[in-house]
Amino acid sequence: MIEETPPFVETMIQDWSLLSENWRVGLVVFGLVFGTATVAYLASLFVYALEKRFQRTSNLWDDTFLHAARKPVVAFVWLQGVYWAAEVAHKFSEAEIFKVNDTVLRLGFVWLLVWTVLRLIKEGEAILSSPVKMEKPLDYTTVTAVSKLSRAVVIITAVLIMMQSLGYSISGVVAFGGVGGIAVGFAAKDLLANFFGGFIIHLDRPFKVGDWVRSPDRNIEGTVEHIGWRLTTIRTFDKRPLYVPNAVFTTIAVENPSRMFNRRISETVGIRYADVSLMETIVDDIREMLQNHEDIDNKQTLIVNFLTFNSSSLDIMVYTFTKTVDWTTFHKVKQNVLLKISQIIESHGAEVAFPTRTLHMVENAPAEAMAEPAESVGKGGRASRAQSRQGEAAGSQNDEA
Structure with missing residues (x-):
């Protein structure tokens, strides 16, 4: 950040009388922008060369940091160069847009720092969960959860710093957020339940991405594809996506056959x-x-x-x-x-059995076994014998006829 135009630049603009003042200012601004582009290109080549050199070392984090910082470094050169050009233009112009140069520069620094940290978190996530780069890679689900939480913390902190830079009171924002959080909590209790359900999944790790899970309490079975903060995506065995709210997993039993x-x-x-x-x-x-x-x-x-x-x-x-x-x-x-x-x-000459039934027939059975009992108990038995005798009498009459 500079407070005033460098003396040599101001002297060149005022003393160089071959062109009008507007043309001289324009040429200086063009020269600053052109110089910024040149420095940015050289800075990119320098960081890229360092990155290639550090890739040959056994340490993974040095080239990871350089890869994460290469684009923010180029953006920093552009931010500083454009700020200088805008300061020169503001010295000889009363345009309202140039009055926010300092604010834009402060916000730009915060944004570049946040961008660098977010890129570093992303690169670290790829390293920690990669079986190629790590001998014992960490669980992908856990690394993803920590990465998401870290990014959220960085973004929230950056927003608060930017609001403070713009003149807003953070204490007032926090107090308003506390009162508003109660109202939002009642209005979005299901959303919060799913959020904390996702947090419990990441904390307890009953399953991870790629596991085969099923629930005896619900019609849930398939392979876990993604664990979000609100939903978990499960691909069923008939290849249909099943989206399950995370709050469900806090109330049901879940089997993980992948860990058998x-x-x-x-x-x-x-x-x-x-x-x-x-x-x-x-x-x-x-x-x-x-x-x-x-x-x-x-x-x-x-x-x-x-x-x-x-x-x-x-x-x-x-x-x-x-x-x-x-x-x-x-x-x-x-x-x-x-x-x-x-x-x-x-x-062994044996056979596998199948359902069978054997019926034993008795040959030359005694006449007594086929004869009718002499006495029957109950009226039903006497009625049956009477009907039988009547049938025999009727049969005899028919034979005689």
């Missing part, structure tokens, strides 16, 4: 009753097959036992866990396990 360590195979296989003598051998072979299977985690629970006498089968319980948690790979492993179980059953 294993996937479970729980099946019941039945063999025929005729193969009961082979049951123990079949069970032992299935257990041995699972213990030696390369895709089965033997550190987890493994159960293969004769379970129950079912209505048409002898049931075997197969309970084990796979090493993979990938959904597609899990089904391939499960298919392989079931096919091997069927091969074991067939190798």
Whole structure:
């Protein structure tokens, strides 16, 4: 910032009589703007060269800072150069627009500082969550949340500083914001509930972007695409976007299958009753097959036992866990396990049971079993016998006729 026109500039304008004063002022302003453009270009090249040099070092933050500061440095040169040109023009002009030079310069400095900090936050977010640049990258959801909160703090602080520069009292603004905040809180309670719900998600981290989540309380299931301050976007398995307000997650139970360590195979296989003598051998072979299977985690629970006498089968319980948690790979492993179980059953000459029913017919039954009981209890029994005798009499009459 300068308080007055440099003496050499003022002397050149006043003493150089070849052109009129307006032309001389215009040439000086043009020269300052042209010089500003030249210095800005050279500053950009200088910072870019430093950035390329620091990229060859192992430190990631030096070239990150230079990359974040390169454009604000160029903008600073333009701001200062244009301010000087405007001060020269204001010295020889009474235009009202030049009276705000100092205010524009102060606001410009604040804006450049905020721009630099915001670019630095963005670059830091990319580094901290990148598996290429970091050996142990931080969780993307957490880094994004901290980045958003940091940007909000920087912007709010910059707005308050600019208002103070414009002559407004910050204490009055804060007091007005407190009273207005109460009214806004009552009017936008759902919005605030979603905001704090998003804050709780970022704090507790029950899921992150890319996780498969589902809720037994609501019809919610899919892959998390984005966690905002108001909404969480979930892509369902039929590829439709589902937008869930963050306040919902504070009142429901959420499952995160993406964080499981294993996937479970729980099946019941039945063999025929005729193969009961082979049951123990079949069970032992299935257990041995699972213990030696390369895709089965033997550190987890493994159960293969004769379970129950079912209505048409002898049931075997197969309970084990796979090493993979990938959904597609899990089904391939499960298919392989079931096919091997069927091969074991067939190798022993047994068969997998299916629902059947056996009807036993009694041959040469005694006559007493087919005869009608001598006595029946109740009026219904006597009526039935009377009707039967009447039917027999009518049948005899018809035969005689």
